[in-house]
Amino acid sequence: MAHIIIGTAGHIDHGKTTLVKALTGIDTDRLAEEKARGISIELGFAHLELPGGITAAIVDVPGHERFIKNMLAGAAGIDMALLVVAADEGIMPQTAEHMDILKLLEIKKIIVVITKIDLVDDEYLELVREDIGKLLTGTRYEDAPILELSALRGRGLAELKELLAEAARNKVETGRTRAPARLPIDRAFIMQGFGTVVTGTLFDGEINIGDTLEIAVKEKRFRVRNLQVHNQAVAKAVAGQRVAVNLAGVGPGELEKGDVLGVPGWFEPTVRVDVSCHLLPSSPWKLQPNTRVRFYQGTKEAFGRVVLFDRAELAAGEEAYLQIALEEPLLVCRGDNYIIRSYSPSVTVGGGRIVEPLAAKHKKKEAGLLAELEIKASGDLDRIAQLLIEKNKKPTAVPALSRRLGLPAEDTEPVLARLTGARKIVRLGSGEEALYLSASKLEEGEKLISREIKGHLEKFPLEPGLNKEALRAKFWPDMALKEYNALIQYWIERKVLALRESQFLVPAGYERSVGGVWAEKIAAVEQYYLRSRWQIAGWEKIRLDLNLDQKTGQQVLQYLLRAQKLYPLAEDLYLWQTLLDEAKQKIREWLKDNGQITVAQARDLLGTNRRIAVPLMEYLDKLKFTVRNGEARKLAGKGQAE
Numbered sequence: 001m002a003h004i005i006i007g008t009a010g011h012i013d014h015g016k017t018t019l020v021k022a023l024t025g026i027d028t029d030r031l032a033e034e035k036a037r038g039i040s041i042e043l044g045f046a047h048l049e050l051p052g053g054i055t056a057a058i059v060d061v062p063g064h065e066r067f068i069k070n071m072l073a074g075a076a077g078i079d080m081a082l083l084v085v086a087a088d089e090g091i092m093p094q095t096a097e098h099m100d101i102l103k104l105l106e107i108k109k110i111i112v113v114i115t116k117i118d119l120v121d122d123e124y125l126e127l128v129r130e131d132i133g134k135l136l137t138g139t140r141y142e143d144a145p146i147l148e149l150s151a152l153r154g155r156g157l158a159e160l161k162e163l164l165a166e167a168a169r170n171k172v173e174t175g176r177t178r179a180p181a182r183l184p185i186d187r188a189f190i191m192q193g194f195g196t197v198v199t200g201t202l203f204d205g206e207i208n209i210g211d212t213l214e215i216a217v218k219e220k221r222f223r224v225r226n227l228q229v230h231n232q233a234v235a236k237a238v239a240g241q242r243v244a245v246n247l248a249g250v251g252p253g254e255l256e257k258g259d260v261l262g263v264p265g266w267f268e269p270t271v272r273v274d275v276s277c278h279l280l281p282s283s284p285w286k287l288q289p290n291t292r293v294r295f296y297q298g299t300k301e302a303f304g305r306v307v308l309f310d311r312a313e314l315a316a317g318e319e320a321y322l323q324i325a326l327e328e329p330l331l332v333c334r335g336d337n338y339i340i341r342s343y344s345p346s347v348t349v350g351g352g353r354i355v356e357p358l359a360a361k362h363k364k365k366e367a368g369l370l371a372e373l374e375i376k377a378s379g380d381l382d383r384i385a386q387l388l389i390e391k392n393k394k395p396t397a398v399p400a401l402s403r404r405l406g407l408p409a410e411d412t413e414p415v416l417a418r419l420t421g422a423r424k425i426v427r428l429g430s431g432e433e434a435l436y437l438s439a440s441k442l443e444e445g446e447k448l449i450s451r452e453i454k455g456h457l458e459k460f461p462l463e464p465g466l467n468k469e470a471l472r473a474k475f476w477p478d479m480a481l482k483e484y485n486a487l488i489q490y491w492i493e494r495k496v497l498a499l500r501e502s503q504f505l506v507p508a509g510y511e512r513s514v515g516g517v518w519a520e521k522i523a524a525v526e527q528y529y530l531r532s533r534w535q536i537a538g539w540e541k542i543r544l545d546l547n548l549d550q551k552t553g554q555q556v557l558q559y560l561l562r563a564q565k566l567y568p569l570a571e572d573l574y575l576w577q578t579l580l581d582e583a584k585q586k587i588r589e590w591l592k593d594n595g596q597i598t599v600a601q602a603r604d605l606l607g608t609n610r611r612i613a614v615p616l617m618e619y620l621d622k623l624k625f626t627v628r629n630g631e632a633r634k635l636a637g638k639g640q641a642e
Helices: 016-024 032-037 065-075 093-104 122-136 157-169 369-378 381-391 398-405 409-421 439-459 468-475 481-493 516-532 539-545 550-562 577-594 599-606 610-622 637-641
Strands: 003-010 044-050 054-060 080-086 109-115 146-148 182-184 187-191 195-201 206-208 212-215 220-229 232-234 236-238 242-248 260-262 270-279 292-297 300-308 319-330 337-342 348-356 425-428 435-438 497-500 504-507 566-570 573-576 626-629 632-635
Touching (some): 003 016, 003 093, 003 157, 016 044, 016 080, 016 109, 016 157, 054 157, 065 093, 065 300, 080 093, 093 122, 109 122, 109 157, 182 195, 206 220, 270 337, 270 369, 292 319, 292 348, 348 369, 381 398, 381 409, 381 435, 398 409, 425 481, 435 439, 435 481, 439 481, 439 504, 468 481, 468 504, 481 497, 516 539, 516 550, 516 573, 550 566, 550 573, 566 577, 566 610, 573 610, 577 599, 577 610, 577 632, 599 610, 610 626, 610 632
Parallel strands (some): 003 054, 003 080, 080 109
Antiparallel strands (some): 044 054, 182 260, 187 195, 195 242, 212 220, 212 260, 220 232, 220 242, 270 319, 270 348, 292 300, 292 337, 300 319, 337 348, 626 632
């Protein structure tokens, strides 16, 4: 079934509420104060059955200048507006201001309704028509239908309903139903027997009974107990509908107008937004750095300060990209429309679209900033996704990119596929674990690590490669291990790198060649051990005797340990490979003849001392060559097999 949300707009006492009542039979002025004063203060709501089985929701807004913030909350999310102009007064200040707001919010369609036509003659009515024509000239609403109507006599109501039905039939669906649910709250109240109820226009997604929704700014979650659309209980509400949500688990005063209900874990509050801004030609104010403004988005009013990028001030009628530094966290999305009003006195001065909802604090004269904002403002998802991936220093996962784009994963995947096919980005891994990195960053990274690894091996030729974690700590300290491993695996699979001993990186095909001075130092160590036989000195003495400095000595030692030429017996004590083989052979033969051996017997058998014999026997136990039996040892299973 087709549905449409209609908002009223216009000056106070021009007959908006009377018109809604004539159309629907519903008096949207609920408050005693509204009835006593004869003016609308809060938002009013009604529903209307249109020809062709179409249901419309109507949001009736206050016309008084003191209640513009309520009007702005009501205008959020409407599909079209009824701009109401009283025939006996014509264009008035709030008529013009509401018109400016409709333009800034990019409301696609309006119908101008001239009310109270029975109070004026034809000549005066013609003057009103001329003024309305001037108001519409040069705007997107230049060809908007203008309908003359008397709500009290019912004249023109049928024609208006038909125009509304036609607008609903021609409404272009935006596909926002697939997006994660987002409901800006315009009213929160307690209903006897039900508890807390909130109402609003469902901007995105769908809400089902039983869903859990979150107010991300307040870190609060609530369960959907019941739903109503047009006063009818439903199991599901979809984007573009007015909805009343009965929530469970809400404490007193926890929810208020301006809060945003959304899918848990999806939306991230922000305190800085980059925006495109059009300052109205009628604005009496200029925007200068640090100007305090009232910022309106959805149903929320907040305060913020202006940050200009490329100019000292923004004058009336001008457009620019700028940033609003907010005084409290808000939940907004890319592409949302917003309004700004001066702080005091409060006057609508401009508005535009949110270009980057999670903006960073920009540096003065930041290179390429305006070009980036131009891309983000274009609405071109491919270019925006490419930019976001390029700006991310780490590989990007699909869920993270989806959140930044404001798209469900199934709509993000085709974007990534196009960029991958064009070789602008590269996929690391596959399936749900896939990550994406810009092709240029990948190329830069490949050159960087290739140069780093080559330099390391030239400086430390005895090492098996550059430690993988040391490389991450130096160049990508903020990158998660999972992301880093995916990056390294990509280069390994493409024969750029090879991994040695599960932790050292070398160029693919690299073979270590030890020659020259290093070969001489290694040979000198070997000869030292072979000369010493079983009267082994500690490594520190050997290093000093061979005139090896600390760094060189450590490189040689680690090389010999990895090459299994030396084996560690104890701190500072190592055994040469041939001596270990000799010890195992002699001890095996002894145990075959005698069954067991003590440390003292091993000492005498090898012609060594207790300083060597004790750690040697413990080392053979660790190798499972021998097994301890009281004060003696016998052959273990491995020793017998050998």
